[in-house]
Amino acid sequence: MPRIKDIAQICKSKNAGPFMVTIDVLFEDPHLYRQVKATGVLNAALFAKLYGVAEADVLFTPYDAASAFKATLPRLVPAGDIGDTDVYGAQQHAPLLDVEIPLNTLPR
Amino acid sequence: MNEYRMLSTSGILGYGYAEESLKIGMTWEPHVIGCDGGSTDPGPYYLGAGKSFTSRLSVKRDLRLMLLAAVAARIPCIIGTSGGAGGEPHLQDTAAIVREIAREEGLSFRMALIHAEQSAETLIHYIDAGTTRPLARMKPLDAETVRRAERIVGMMGPEPIARALDQGAQVILAGRSSDPAQWAAPAIRAGLPPAPSWYAGKMLECGAEPTVPKEPDNIFLRVRPDHIICEPPNPIRRSTPLAVANFALHENSSPIHHTEPGGMLDTTDCVFEAVSDRAVKISGMTWTPAETYTVKLEGVERAGYRAITICGTRDPVLISQIDDYLETHRSKIAIKAAAFGVPASDYTMVVRTYGKNGVMAGWEPETEIRSHELGFVIEVVGKTQDIANAVVAMARTSMLHADFPGRLCKEGNMAFPFSPSDIELGPMFRFSVFHVVAPRDPYEMFPIEYETV
Numbered sequence: 290m291p292r293i294k295d296i297a298q299i300c301k302s303k304n305a306g307p308f309m310v311t312i313d314v315l316f317e318d319p320h321l322y323r324q325v326k327a328t329g330v331l332n333a334a335l336f337a338k339l340y341g342v343a344e345a346d347v348l349f350t351p352y353d354a355a356s357a358f359k360a361t362l363p364r365l366v367p368a369g370d371i372g373d374t375d376v377y378g379a380q381q382h383a384p385l386l387d388v389e390i391p392l393n394t395l396p397r
Numbered sequence: 398m399n400e401y402r403m404l405s406t407s408g409i410l411g412y413g414y415a416e417e418s419l420k421i422g423m424t425w426e427p428h429v430i431g432c433d434g435g436s437t438d439p440g441p442y443y444l445g446a447g448k449s450f451t452s453r454l455s456v457k458r459d460l461r462l463m464l465l466a467a468v469a470a471r472i473p474c475i476i477g478t479s480g481g482a483g484g485e486p487h488l489q490d491t492a493a494i495v496r497e498i499a500r501e502e503g504l505s506f507r508m509a510l511i512h513a514e515q516s517a518e519t520l521i522h523y524i525d526a527g528t529t530r531p532l533a534r535m536k537p538l539d540a541e542t543v544r545r546a547e548r549i550v551g552m553m554g555p556e557p558i559a560r561a562l563d564q565g566a567q568v569i570l571a572g573r574s575s576d577p578a579q580w581a582a583p584a585i586r587a588g589l590p591p592a593p594s595w596y597a598g599k600m601l602e603c604g605a606e607p608t609v610p611k612e613p614d615n616i617f618l619r620v621r622p623d624h625i626i627c628e629p630p631n632p633i634r635r636s637t638p639l640a641v642a643n644f645a646l647h648e649n650s651s652p653i654h655h656t657e658p659g660g661m662l663d664t665t666d667c668v669f670e671a672v673s674d675r676a677v678k679i680s681g682m683t684w685t686p687a688e689t690y691t692v693k694l695e696g697v698e699r700a701g702y703r704a705i706t707i708c709g710t711r712d713p714v715l716i717s718q719i720d721d722y723l724e725t726h727r728s729k730i731a732i733k734a735a736a737f738g739v740p741a742s743d744y745t746m747v748v749r750t751y752g753k754n755g756v757m758a759g760w761e762p763e764t765e766i767r768s769h770e771l772g773f774v775i776e777v778v779g780k781t782q783d784i785a786n787a788v789v790a791m792a793r794t795s796m797l798h799a800d801f802p803g804r805l806c807k808e809g810n811m812a813f814p815f816s817p818s819d820i821e822l823g824p825m826f827r828f829s830v831f832h833v834v835a836p837r838d839p840y841e842m843f844p845i846e847y848e849t850v
Contacts, residue, residue, distance in 0.1 A: 355642030369440030
């Protein structure tokens with residue numbers, strides 16, 4: 290079964306303000322994006338599980354125009370506060386890379 | 398007007414760009430050039446300390462080329478969020494660089510400084526009037542939080558910038574401003590609708606980010622009544638629909654709703670189309686004016702003083718029991734600090750373990766350590782710098798010399814790469830104000846000063 294890292298063109302994280310981190314997955318091929326969207330694997334519950342936050346705290350938005358999924362969730366520690374490990378929030382995407390997507394047909 | 402052209406030189410003033418890009422871009426006859434000066438992204442320190450996260454040398458280089466180009470073409474040059482954080486010291490430092498360049502190059506122009514730092518009295522007045530509201534998970538704003546803050550800035554919209562243009566300023570240095578505002582201002586003022594003007598601002602705010610290969614450089618936007626065209630001047634880069642779509646998601650909690658001081662940009666129905674192999678047309682954006690004009694506030698307070706030390710181990714016996722070792726280390730430090738008169742309540746110590754979970758901390762799903770070496774950054778935040786220095790010094794010694802079961806490396810457990818090993822980081826700030834305020838108009842929080850340089 291393909292994983293996100295096998296089929297997405299972009300998978301990244303970044304601050305959305307000092308208190309939130311936002312994680313994006315983009316596909317170059319809108320057809321593949323629609324297939325991934327149809328599996329329903331990417332949703333708020335998945336991000337809540339991967340990052341150990343409440344599902345209600347995850348703002349999950351598929352963005353058809355960009356063939357992209359976006360999830361925004363509260364940071365563990367506000368940017369730059371005591372114990373923060375990632376001031377820019379740029380390296381919090383990795384747990385998503387191994388998420389398996391049950392596609393019927395493998396991407397070209 | 399059917400087309401308004403804007404050139405942004407880089408992601409952040411001081412991040413650099415190719416001089417050749419600006420030369421090419423200027424032949425495309427922009428109506429305005431500029432660059433975003435900063436963001437909250439580098440964290441709370443810079444706003445608190447009144448310093449920039451960019452270097453003076455690099456900012457001066459970027460600005461010099463821009464001022465020369467703008468004066469030669471007789472067009473405005475606008476800098477948003479001057480000096481990195483857009484507070485008063487940041488604005489003044491940027492103005493000093495501009496004056497210095499003008500002297501060196503024999504340039505003369507009318508300059509506007511738009512102030513964004515907010516006094517405690519002003520903000521308390523807004524609090525008393527009931528016009529503030531918390532963002533994220535902040536508590537409602539109160540007078541005590543405002544008085545405790547080291548520095549608070551308001552994030553201006555396009556209106557004060559447009560007013561400075563009306564008053565004939567050719568160089569505009571804005572304090573903290575919404576990233577797209579410096580671009581929305583001249584485009585809307587030129588008669589283009591708000592939707593494409595704001596969207597163009599979003600594409601311009603980070604320079605060549607909506608291109609491949611993506612690195613700090615120029616980007617050029619053509620704003621037309623119902624769409625915009627994004628194209629990089631540098632021939633080695635291309636704007637592609639994927640690069641533009643990727644950037645459309647940048648640093649926003651929602652990909653479709655972008656809240657700005659005077660309204661909301663909705664990108665739900667946007668269409669990204671390649672118009673050549675290096676230019677992208679974006680259409681379908683809409684703008685809904687807000688019922689109430691709001692200004693975002695950003696403020697930081699001093700949370701203590703910080704010192705750190707960096708070390709690493711290559712010892713497999715120690716790596717196999719690292720969690721226990723660090724726990725013992727922590728309790729030893731508590732005892733030794735108490736012995737020299739520093740109770741545990743006077744400091745916080747955090748050890749980041751690289752090779753284990755130094756990047757993701759509590760979010761790290763991997764539990765097994767597979768690395769043959771581990772790196773440590775020990776952070777101590779104390780009530781005073783002396784306390785932070787003393788505790789980090791003890792933490793360093795203890796990391797190096799503490800015993801552990803099965804220890805073979807009896808001379809020392811850690812490799813320290815530097816002498817001095819302890820690094821004093823000075824005051825530590827945290828974000829304490831992240832609210833919005835509803836001023837009576839878009840101008841009252843952002844006074845404009847004019848001067849002839």
